[in-house]
Amino acid sequence: MNPVDTQTKTAPLDVEQIRQDFPILRRKVHGKRLVYLDNAATSQKPQSVIDAISHYYSHSNANVHRGVHCLAEEATEAYETVRRKVCQFINGDDPNSIVFTRNTTESVNLVAHAWGRKFLGKGDEVVLTVTEHHSNLVPWQLLAEDTGCKLRFIDIDDEGRLRTDHLDEYITEKTKLVCMGHVSNALGTIHSVRTIACAARAVGALVFVDGAQGAPHGPVNVETLDCDFYAYSPHKALGPLGIGVLWARRDLLEEMNPFLGGGEMIRNVSLERSTWAGVPYKFEAGTPSVADAVGLGASIDYLMELGMENVRTHEKQIVSYAMERLAELPFIRFFGPRDPADRCGLVSFIDADIHPHDLGTVVDQHGVAIRAGHHCAKPLMHRLGVVATARASFYIYNDRSDVNKLIDSLLEARKVFGL
């Protein structure tokens, strides 16, 4: 195993230095310096990731797992090396428990199809939370329609934390699976996965964690989280768009049905029937995006060099400062936990007088990119009693000056609206 992570010292991030590695941060938007605060949607990419993809296509491009020539061997080795890196990144113990998908959404669908449709039926219950992104809700709704299983939802408290006080009402002997976000993409709440996993274990249920907003922002250890499935999208963690990750316990992957059929995922094929390749290849039908995998490898190298503990500390500091500054503005209300320890690097807010889209448009004119809308979490918006929120989400290349720019542009929006 590469010991790089354990060697990384606790050190504050050198944001100035980090910014140099991201070519896109040098561009201007509407004549202003780009202040990119939409990292929960996707992060920007360092030069090393861009170069890794370019280098792959320039030097090693071939299809994987099927050629005997030099390039095919190199491509296969590069691809499988990344599987090992991903495993290390989330502290799994078996690289063959890592399945490459297109994104978190596909990972969720894979489990809903390959595990859910095989093992769930009438009388079974799947427990979710009211905070889920549509991608960790809709696949389970489809599953419920197909199998007759029932969905139940854990509610939140006033600060957007999951209510864990009456878990035994939701998680019962009928529960077969608990599906929850690691971190809410709309509230920023870091959910208490272990508490809920413990309740799931007590009734013999499995735990699926949607890590789309978790893995990019701090150390992940699938063993200590005590989950059975963990999915995330590397593009939110400096990696390229187009590749996703699913980690699952090896024994579960072994007993699951295939997801998509085709090349790569077979052991033997006759005209009448086929048998399946071993894990994880059973779930990787068709030519994978090898270049994106290689880019993913480079992004993990970059993050592990920084140290994920340091990334987490940095985000905690910046979100803490953002909440402090937002609290100075009497017309702003923000959602989610007040304690930065319970929150990742994002803050969702509304202006009492200006709709989030209008805010988004005005701050964009000042070079500040935020997200405005329902954040693919319409049930949560309904639960909060709003149609939409504005969301600023931070990453390793953001600092206090970016928060200040956001605050200034929010004040500009008040002027535009004559407030």
Place this chain on the structure above:
Amino acid sequence: MSTSGLDELYREVILDHYRSPHGAAPIDDPNVEVEGHNPLCGDELIMHLDIVDGQIRSMHIEPRGCSISVASASMLAQQLEGASLEDALELKKTFQAIMQGAEWPEGSDPGDLEALDGVKNFPVRIKCALLAWMTLEQALAEYDHDLVGEVVIDRDIEVVTRKS
């Protein structure tokens, strides 16, 4: 574009409509009720029409959305109360063309709607300005399918009938 584009977008007349929109008062016994959604951003709009003898006698619009979508809905209500269904449909077509880059036809009197011209410079906001008008088209189609013909489905805007 400089931030001066913002002044073009958020003209005073738009903000006036946003603050106190027309069509806010509920109406009795509407004969068409539809609800428009913009699934991309979550904006919603309820539209009730009372149609008598081929004319919109009164309308009620309840928008939940940004300043552009609320102002556009308000201007729609301002202009079309008392209008014939044909005129209403014609104005919808003209306004949609304007948002897609056309100029107001010579001799036309767009009234306050002209203030929405600045939206053209913000392509992602055009759907905000069109939500009320797409909802209107669906409402008219519900009332008289032959008048409207085939409603072109807009990928970004979804309209559902609440009561026909």
